[in-house]
Amino acid sequence: MANPKQNTDDNLLEVKNLKISFKTDEGIITAVDGIDFSVKRGQTLGIVGESGSGKSVSTWSIMRLLPKNSIIDKNSSIKFQRKSGKVVEMTKFKKNGRELRKIRGGEVALIFQEPMSSFSPVYTIGNQIMEAVLHHRDVTKKEAEEIAVDMLDRVGISNPRQRFKQYPYELSGGMRQRAMIAVALSMNPSLLIADEPTTSLDVTIQAQILELMNELQEDLGMSIIFITHNLGVIAQVADEINVMYLGKIVERGTTKDIIHEPKHPYTQALLKAIPRLDRIGERLTAIRGDIPSPLSRPTGCPFYTRCGKVIPGVCDVKMPESTHLSDTHTVYCFLHEEKDV
Amino acid sequence: MTTTNLSPQEEQSPVTQTESKEAQRYYSATQFQLIWWRFRKHRLGQAGALILLTMALAGLFAEFFGPYSGITRTSEAVLVAPQAPRFCNDDGCALRPFLPGVTAERNMETLRMETKIDLSVRRDIYFFIKGEEYKLLGIFKMNTHLFGIEEGSIHLFGTDSLGRDIFSRALLATRTSLSIGIFGVIIAFVLALVIGGTAGYFGGGLDYGIQRLTEVVRVIPVIPLYMGLAAAFPKEWSSTQVYFAMTLVLALVGWPTLARRIRGKLLSLRGEDYVIAARLSGAGPSRIIARHLLPAFMSYIIVDLVISFPFMLLSETALSFVGLGLRPPTVSWGVLLQDAQTVRAIEQAPWLFIPALFVIIAVLSFTVLGDGLRDAADPYQVSN
Amino acid sequence: MSDTLLEIKDLKVHFPIRSKKLFGGVTQYVKAVDGVSFRIEKGETLGLVGESGSGKTTVGRSILRAIEPTEGKIVFNVDGEAFDLSKLTDKELRGFRKHMQLIFQDPYSSLNPRMTVRDIIAEPLVAQKLAKGGEVDERVREAAALCKLNLEFLRRFPHAFSGGQRQRIGIARALISRPQFIVCDESVSALDVSIQAEILNLLMDLQKEFGFTFLFIAHDLSVVAHISKRVAVMYLGQLVELAPTKDLFYTPKHPYTEALMSAIPEVNPDQEMNPVHLAGEIPSPINPPSGCRFHTRCPYTKDMCKTDIPKWKEIEDNHFVSCHFANTLTLKGAEIPTSVDAN
Structure with missing residues (x-):
């Protein structure tokens, strides 16, 4: 998995200049500040960052699942290639419009940290998977049930027929996470x-x-x-890694680039930490x-306030441009600007 | 102790961002400052507070604000409609408001008295006018009223069937009703604090027993309970005695809801990490209660009190309205509304309902104020 | 041993489950901790790991009697005298609190938002009347300085501080009474990676300087390995293994430890994980399995594991394990990492 495939043109998702802010009582908070990234077919893009880095916000925005007080800048672009081959601009969709709803779940699926809150407590697990399947695929109820049981089996839930009839609270945390993956994958997302x-x-x-x-x-090639x-987790699963800090991507590269030869301070x-x-x-x-x-974002490079290699008068003034160290490895840091290939 | 040796690179960040004055003020703000700052953003709540404050002042100094005492009868002015002060007539406008002259004439067809306004007569309204003598706050002998009139009488809200000024009576009623609410809430609250607090802090079997007792009180239907308790007041009790008995009745019915909330809040606070930390620091029960639980609790208590006010007001009004609560000559909103019980009143003198407006406005104000306070009460909710 | 600070003997913590019937008594118990014995040496850090539901937090808190232990002895040696904490009355215990403290997981909920930082840190001194007047302030400043808090900010309230700084306040509070023993209950888990390192360094520095003894409870195995001299592994209310850190990580003797070690995601894309698959789920602590508690999930289980309870024994110097086959199984430890240089 660690080897990125060669066809770099085959991007499933291309995000350009994504900028997201939130209106709050304390003022406008910029959570994501003009980032670019892309996801290749069949690969895993890892996004790593600490709190406030905007890693979740930037990806939830793909599905337009941000809270009401969020603003996606109008110059932002999120291009997604649909299963039909058509490339669509996700930012142009009406929120909760029909096409968006079809893509959401059907082609882009989401799993997150707290599996309990993603299930309704009053329906059985099976019921909820079936509902998702029926919503996105043209199948009968009977077939949907089969797909659901099959999915539960595939995510490694023992006794899928019995689990099918259980309620979310009856499952352990690990089981619920598997069930959530089952729901997400039952629609065969890309x-x-x-x-x-x-x-x-x-x-x-x-x-x-x-x-x-x-x-x-x-198996599924998504x-x-x-x-x-x-x-540790990211090193194990990702082909490519974006490192985010305070709403900016500071470095991107293959997993080996990032783990073995990190360049950004x-x-x-x-x-090292x-x-x-x-x-x-x-x-x-x-x-x-x-x-x-996030209310008092530093000017210039977001990391300069903590950076051990800060260049006074440079780093605190403007954001460094991207420096391409190799075909796969890009860093945003003044220390490396002259090394551009 | 000496300081630890540190490699220089690990010293505190040299880049300390300069803090604005505002931020510094915020960082060292106490709980009540934070609550106040948040409440100030809640316009509706502030409006509620302002209205209630006005009502309370008007009630407290009812004799000063009202032109007459609540029992003065003007025999020539029975069931007079509300009189609106005017500034202009055919002769032009003036800054001093006046009441036009009124002539009453019997309509010979319907045999009813009909009033006609005669704009050419100008009865000026004077401010800080000397009038009936009264005791302000029951202490200071005074005879100055905020406004009044020299000839005839002034009745902004009209008069009742005995010719008493409804405006003056409504102000007096405001005093009675609000104060009965306050006393009721305070007594209910003390009961709730002792009972709910015991249950919440000690927990275990005691909690179990108290909980069941609360439930028993809560399941008794309120209206029959009120009726039973109110009917038990002896007829010969003075109106003051009835007044205090009423506060007790309201409190006895009102405490279980409050007690449950207090218990629930205490239970959750008791399990808070910082309370455990205090226990592990060697703090005894009294220190934990005084230093950690009560301060955390205060804001919720205030909110709960404000929210339980409307209940008290409405109960008093309802009971007095049906004749089970306060009785004349005590004047409360419920007592005033007794006059509006008949169909005749609705037809002939709809202004008798004006006290109902007071009830509605007061209850609404308490509700929005409670909302505002509740939003402000927990300034520490982290919204990460 | 003379340098034993704490000796826990057969500690049990059972939580009663009240029956839902009106006058129903207690019918069942959640056996959160069910017979745990170990020693903590003076000045060492003992790591305690285990998955959720293993009872590790309950062990830590019942030693401090934040949770009342049901059974067992907690012998605390202080100034040449031995006290059984489980026998102390509430009042005696309050007097004893200066010797032991807890550092919480959540830096937000563990500080009273209505008290200034100075008052929070001073709480142990004031509550136990260990110091008066100016001495309190002096010691607060000292403790705050040790935790690298800005002394100008002592008059502020917790809401002025970030998670890392709040955790420092919590640590300052824990050390102001100069305790011998500090339980760190997931004390760095809620922090960001970059902040976590600072706090770990701080804890280690303080230990070096004042000889604190830590019981370090965490679910993050790398963190525990980093800070601990010895590590104990808990499963379903009991200890399954206890050994010096490197022994435990690289030559585990219990199949459960092996499974844990195999599941550590290494920060190295060249080393693929090969996690041992445990069958099923962690059983309920209300009705723990008979025999060896791990037998329902153990890949090496044999018939005798279902019936016989394995003994807690020292199979190598300082290496304790409770498994019937500890001597015969060859288990794999954590991958011995091919060192990766991160510049």
Whole structure:
């Protein structure tokens, strides 16, 4: 999985200049500040970042699932290739319009951290999967039930026929997460957005869910956007990684690029800050200071307030342009600007 | 203790963003400051508060604001319709408001008295005029009224069938009704705090017993209970005695709801991490209650009190209206509305309903004020 | 041993479930902790790991008697004297609180939002009357400085601070009474990666300087490995293994530990995970399985595991395990990482 496939033109999703702000009592908060990214067919794009990085907001916006007080800048573009081959501009759809609803769930599916809240407590698991299937596919009730049971089986839920009749509260956290994946996949989406899907799970269950997602991706050939703050998880699942900080992408590259040869000071610092088994007992290198409040975003490079290699008078003035270190590896940092290929 | 050795790169971030004055003020703001700042954003709540404040002042100084005492009868002015002050007549306009002259004449066909307004007569209204003597707040002897008239009489809201000024009576009633609400709420609240607080803080079997008791009280239908309690007042009780008995009745019916809320809030607070932290820091029960539980509780208590007010007001009004609550000569909104019970009243003197407007406005104001306070009451809800 | 700070003997914490019937008594118990024994040495960090529902938090809190233990002894050695915490009355316990503290998981809910930072940190001193007047302020400033808090901000309220700074306030509160023993209950789990490192460093620095003894409870295995000298693994209310960190991670003796280690996602795309598959779900602590509690999910289970309860034994120096086949099974530990340089 770690090897990106070659056909770079075959992008399922292309996001350009995405800028999202929120109107709040305290003023306008810019959560995502002009980012570009793309997802290739059949690949997993990992987005890693800490709180306030805008990693969730940027992806939820693809499905237009942001709260009412959000504003997507009008110069933003989210191009998605539908199953029919047609490329559509997601920002142009009316919120909750018909076409958008069809894409949502049918072609782009979402799983997230808290599996309990994604299910209605008053219907059985089976019922809810069936409903989703019936909504997006032209099948009879009987067939939908078969698809649902089959899906439960595929995500590794034992006794799927019996689980079919159970209510969400009767399942454990891991089971619910599997069931949520079953719902998401029953519509056969071409893009799955997984927002911290394993964060609230125990390690053994997390490992199983990650394995399951890998397997299903190989079987179904879908693309995945995997959002997490956990570098270990991302190293295991992603083909490509975007590192986000305060609403900006600061570095992007293949998983190997990012993990083995991080170039942005933030990426480097993050990798040094996590405790790792190969460095038991070594002192961790913390990143000084706090993540700035989104209300008082630093000017220039968002990381300059905490950066150990800050160039005064440069980093705090303007945002660095992208520097292409190789075909796959891009960094946004003044330290690397002259190395552009 | 000495300070730990640190590698220089780990010192506190050198780039401390300069804080605005506003931010600094916010960071060291106490609970009540935060609540106040949030409440100030709630326009409707503030409007409610303003109206209630006006009502309370008007009630408190009813004798000053009203031109007559509540029992003065003007025999020549029975069931007079509300009189609106005017500024203009055919002779032109003046800043001083006046009442036009009124002539009453019997219509010989319907045999009813009909009034005619005679705009050419100008009866000026004077402010801070000397009038009937009264005791302000029951202490200071005074005879100045906010406004009045020299010839005839002034009845902004009209008069009742005995010729008493409804405006003056409505103000007096405001005092009675609001104060009965306040006392009722306070007594109910003390009961609720003791009972609900005991249940919530100690928990266990005691909680179980108290809960069941509360439920028993709650399931008794309210109206028969009121009627039973109110009917038990002896006829020969003075109106003051009835007044205090009423507050007790209202409190006895009102406490269980409050007690449940207090218990629930305490239970959840007791499990808060910071309360556990206090316990682990070696704080005893009294310190935990005084330092950690009560301050967290205050804002909710105030909200709950405000929200339970309308219930008290409406209960008093309803009971007095059907004759089970306060009785004349005490004047309350419910007592005033007794006069409006008949069909004749509706037909001939709809202004007798004006006190109902007071009830509606007061209840609405309490509701919006309660809403505003509730939104402001927990300034620490993190909206991450 | 003379340098044992705490000795936990057969600790049990059972929570009664009230029957829903009107006068029904207690019919069942959730056996959150069911017979746990271990020692904590002076000045060490003992890690305690386990999945949700394993009872690790309950162990930590019942040692501090934030939760009342049902059975067992908690022997605390202080100044050459041994106290059984489980026997202390509430009042005696309050006097003893200065010796032990808790650092919470959630830096938001664990600070009273209505008190200034100074008052929050001072709470243990004031509540136990350990200091008076100016001394309180002096010690608050000292503790705050140790936790690298800006002393100008002591008069502020918690809402002025970020998660990391709040956690520092919580740590300052925990150390102001100069306790011997501190339980860290998931104390860094709620923090961002970059902040987490700072707090871990701070805890380790403080330990080095003042010789604190930590019980470090967490579900993140890498974090526990990083900070702990020894690590204990819990499963369904009982300890299954306890050993020095590297032994436990690289040569586990219990199949459950093996499963945990295999599930650690390594920060290295070249090392693919090969998680051991555990059958089924964690059983209910109301009716735990007979015999070895892990037998329902163990890949190596044999007949005797269903009936015989395995003994808690020291199979190597300082390596405790409760498994019938601890000596015969060859288990895989965490991947010994091919060191990756992150510049």
